[in-house]
Amino acid sequence: MPSTEKNKAKNRVAITGMGIISAIGNTLEDNRTSLLSSTSGIGDLTHIHSKQAAHIKVGEVKLTNDELTTQLQLPKDTNFTRTALLGLMASKEAIKNATIKDMNEVRTGFISATTVGGMDKTEVHFKEFRTQSETQKYISSHHAGDSTQKIADALGVTDFVTTISTACSSSANAIMLGARLIKAGTLDRVIVGGTDALSKFTINGFKTLMILSDERCAPFDADRKGLNLGESAAYLVLESNDMALKNNKKVLAYLSGYGNANDAFHQTASSDTGEGAYLAMLKALKFANLDASQIDYVNAHGTATPNNDLSESVAIQRVFGEKVPDFSSTKVFTGHTLAAAGAVEAVFCILGLQEQIVFPNLNFKTRIPEIGLEPVTTLKQKKIQHILSNSFGFGGNCSSLIFSKP
Amino acid sequence: MTSVYIHSAVSISAQNTFESDAWISQLTSNSDKKAKAIHPDYKDYISSLALRRMATGVKMGVTAATKALKNAEISEPDAILTGTGMGCIEDTEKFLNNIIANDEEFLTPTAFIQSTHNTVGAQIALGLNCKMYNNTYVHGALSFESALMDAQLLIQQSEAKNVLVGGIDELGAEFVDSVRMLEDQNSHGIKVPIGEGATFFVMSSEAKENAIELLDIQSFSQLKKEEVAKTLNDFLMENNLNHSDIDALVLGNNGDGFDDFYGTLSSEFSPHITSITYKKYIGEYFTASAFALFWGFKILSSQHIPEVLLQHKISKSSIKTILLYNQFKGRDHSFILLKSC
Numbered sequence: 001m002p003s004t005e006k007n008k009a010k011n012r013v014a015i016t017g018m019g020i021i022s023a024i025g026n027t028l029e030d031n032r033t034s035l036l037s038s039t040s041g042i043g044d045l046t047h048i049h050s051k052q053a054a055h056i057k058v059g060e061v062k063l064t065n066d067e068l069t070t071q072l073q074l075p076k077d078t079n080f081t082r083t084a085l086l087g088l089m090a091s092k093e094a095i096k097n098a099t100i101k102d103m104n105e106v107r108t109g110f111i112s113a114t115t116v117g118g119m120d121k122t123e124v125h126f127k128e129f130r131t132q133s134e135t136q137k138y139i140s141s142h143h144a145g146d147s148t149q150k151i152a153d154a155l156g157v158t159d160f161v162t163t164i165s166t167a168c169s170s171s172a173n174a175i176m177l178g179a180r181l182i183k184a185g186t187l188d189r190v191i192v193g194g195t196d197a198l199s200k201f202t203i204n205g206f207k208t209l210m211i212l213s214d215e216r217c218a219p220f221d222a223d224r225k226g227l228n229l230g231e232s233a234a235y236l237v238l239e240s241n242d243m244a245l246k247n248n249k250k251v252l253a254y255l256s257g258y259g260n261a262n263d264a265f266h267q268t269a270s271s272d273t274g275e276g277a278y279l280a281m282l283k284a285l286k287f288a289n290l291d292a293s294q295i296d297y298v299n300a301h302g303t304a305t306p307n308n309d310l311s312e313s314v315a316i317q318r319v320f321g322e323k324v325p326d327f328s329s330t331k332v333f334t335g336h337t338l339a340a341a342g343a344v345e346a347v348f349c350i351l352g353l354q355e356q357i358v359f360p361n362l363n364f365k366t367r368i369p370e371i372g373l374e375p376v377t378t379l380k381q382k383k384i385q386h387i388l389s390n391s392f393g394f395g396g397n398c399s400s401l402i403f404s405k406p
Numbered sequence: 407m408t409s410v411y412i413h414s415a416v417s418i419s420a421q422n423t424f425e426s427d428a429w430i431s432q433l434t435s436n437s438d439k440k441a442k443a444i445h446p447d448y449k450d451y452i453s454s455l456a457l458r459r460m461a462t463g464v465k466m467g468v469t470a471a472t473k474a475l476k477n478a479e480i481s482e483p484d485a486i487l488t489g490t491g492m493g494c495i496e497d498t499e500k501f502l503n504n505i506i507a508n509d510e511e512f513l514t515p516t517a518f519i520q521s522t523h524n525t526v527g528a529q530i531a532l533g534l535n536c537k538m539y540n541n542t543y544v545h546g547a548l549s550f551e552s553a554l555m556d557a558q559l560l561i562q563q564s565e566a567k568n569v570l571v572g573g574i575d576e577l578g579a580e581f582v583d584s585v586r587m588l589e590d591q592n593s594h595g596i597k598v599p600i601g602e603g604a605t606f607f608v609m610s611s612e613a614k615e616n617a618i619e620l621l622d623i624q625s626f627s628q629l630k631k632e633e634v635a636k637t638l639n640d641f642l643m644e645n646n647l648n649h650s651d652i653d654a655l656v657l658g659n660n661g662d663g664f665d666d667f668y669g670t671l672s673s674e675f676s677p678h679i680t681s682i683t684y685k686k687y688i689g690e691y692f693t694a695s696a697f698a699l700f701w702g703f704k705i706l707s708s709q710h711i712p713e714v715l716l717q718h719k720i721s722k723s724s725i726k727t728i729l730l731y732n733q734f735k736g737r738d739h740s741f742i743l744l745k746s747c
Binding site: 050051052110114115117122123126127129130136139140142143144145146148149152153157158159160161162163164165166167173177180181183184186200201204205207208209260261262263264265266267268275276279393394395396397 | 486491492493498501502503505506509510511513514515518519520521522523524525527528529531532534535536537538539540541542543544545546548549552556559562563565580581583584585587588625626627628629692737738
């Protein structure tokens with residue numbers, strides 16, 4: 001059975017490429033530079049006309065749709081939504097980074113995650129679809145699978161392609177499914193990640209929940225006011241370790257553990273005990289066959305909402321006890337990029353392993369009194385072998401991933 | 407490798423499929439533009455307090471899931487997997503219309519909260535207090551198939567014993583009319599109604615008496631018509647089957663210009679093979695293919711297909727192996743093999 005230790009080692013999941021576009025850069029190297037200089041990408045909303053603009057801060061990708069369309073060499077009249085444009089940018093970089101020349105030389109899949117899908121166009125044209133023919137190209141681009149199909153077609157992936165949507169844990173689940181398909185031998189190689197564009201729909205949705213901050217977010221701070229939404233796309237290339245080694249591929253990191261659990265507490269709120277988060281972290285540790293003490297850094301979900309950060313802190317304390325490892329939330333750099341967050345933070349974890357650096361939880365001042373935990377607040381150089389990354393979403397969907405240095 | 411069995415199958419659809427098996431002899435083609443589901447009395451399954459806030463898809467999904475678990479005598483599954491193409495389009499439209507009508511003011515969160523694609527999977531988990539693996543697939547016409555593949559993977563890799571898996575789509579009130587309009591403008595557009603429904607299954611590693619086995623499932627994002635025959639052949643060979651072992655086909659014809667994919671596939675079999683289509687009864691929607699699995703399961707369990715539905719009399723003494731094939735607009739192809747044990 002694949003669950004035996006021997007097979008686990010044999011079927012290790014190697015990460016051989018990554019790509020990202022976010023508020024702190026249009027490329028992987030730009031993102032690395034911003035992280036290493038502690039430069040946040042949170043600012044004002046400029047691409048969307050919204051009444052909320054004056055009351056929120058967001059993590060916008062700096063390029064406009066026209067600029068993305070030109071860079072991607074797509075026709076001017078394309079019906080690529082912003083979600084698809086961002087996704088294609090990041091996935092193309094991941095493939096280049098993994099030096100994939102022929103997509104179909106081995107059985108390759110593509111698994112993407114999104115929450116908004118084509119909403120950025122639907123919300124503009126919804127009332128025009130019936131009467132204005134030039135808007136009708138955005139009817140078929142609304143559903144969540146559309147951006148995935150467009151990206152897969154552009155990359156030349158024709159075989160297994162799917163889309164996951166479990167709110168803010170979506171791309172962590174996309175990474176997990178990819179790993180499971182590699183371990184089962186169903187796929188030799190899979191591109192996994194997620195993409196979400198900012199939209200009026202999500203901005204107003206989070207606004208009604210009263211969890212948006214009008215300042216730059218301050219995860220794990222006692223006086224945190226809420227989250228900043230962001231937009232982003234990020235993808236990893238996963239391969240079976242055997243194949244990566246056989247082809248002399250450079251292994252960036254290993255995905256050594258993963259866990260998915262449900263909080264089963266409330267549609268949008270996390271439980272006081274952080275049960276779902278706790279179970280997801282435990283499952284990931286067990287799968288990786290690691291003791292909690294072997295985790296050198298936790299990349300927290302850390303949205304900076306009062307509810308998440310308290311619940312996640314409790315869960316972290318339950319898993320790690322007295323010895324909570326270094327932890328931080330990198331959402332202070334990118335904003336909360338929803339379905340893309342798990343993949344964005346996977347890329348940051350791998351950059352952290354490469355640089356042997358913990359990226360800081362900017363804007364933190366005061367410990368949450370009932371918890372007493374303090375995140376890493378300045379760049380911290382240290383020996384890092386294993387990183388645990390959390391992603392939790394509406395619907396109680398909690399997922400944890402563990403990345404290990406080769 | 408562990409075999410994957412189907413222990414129960416429950417469907418809410420535009421036919422009277424939920425209450426009993428009598429629907430099979432009462433099937434009526436639907437020539438309307440849209441086909442609403444025949445709704446059971448949800449109060450039998452969901453508290454009236456919870457019901458008031460639930461959109462159609464959530465009601466259908468939670469109810470079909472509850473009955474599927476009951477029929478399989480499972481109180482808590484090891485995983486909950488859902489697939490939905492359009493997600494919670496009712497609440498999505500509601501929240502979007504409020505944003506537009508009130509120019510981003512005076513909004514309340516309920517519709518937004520329930521608009522996320524994983525609402526049905528979350529509500530099922532919440533109702534069962536089930537903290538296990540939970541995932542939602544939203545990939546157009548492969549949404550349900552992706553969930554089913556995950557169920558197969560969980561069971562084959564011994565990660566789970568009993569898995570709840572389902573496909574849900576609701577019509578909604580407005581977006582669907584734009585979709586319908588585009589189809590009607592196109593002479594090669596979809597001819598069957600646009601439908602809705604929820605179809606749930608309990609999959610298991612346990613072989614019960616008279617169990618139906620999910621032999622295999624494969625999906626392809628892109629497949630050219632000339633590749634269908636070889637893909638089919640490879641799929642059958644991987645499962646140690648010949649074309650002549652297939653006793654019946656369940657096909658996803660919807661009357662559009664891509665129906666010839668089904669013709670291409672059928673032509674690989676004997677002209678006398680038993681072949682049924684279902685979208686003229688329940689309509690086309692992204693997770694309509696879950697109904698094909700439901701019907702396939704019922705055929706294998708009951709060994710009954712009404713003669714009026716068949717072009718040819720069933721030539722074989724029994725139906726043991728069924729192939730399901732679906733595609734949407736020439737892409738998102740899925741092949742599923744079912745077998746009675």
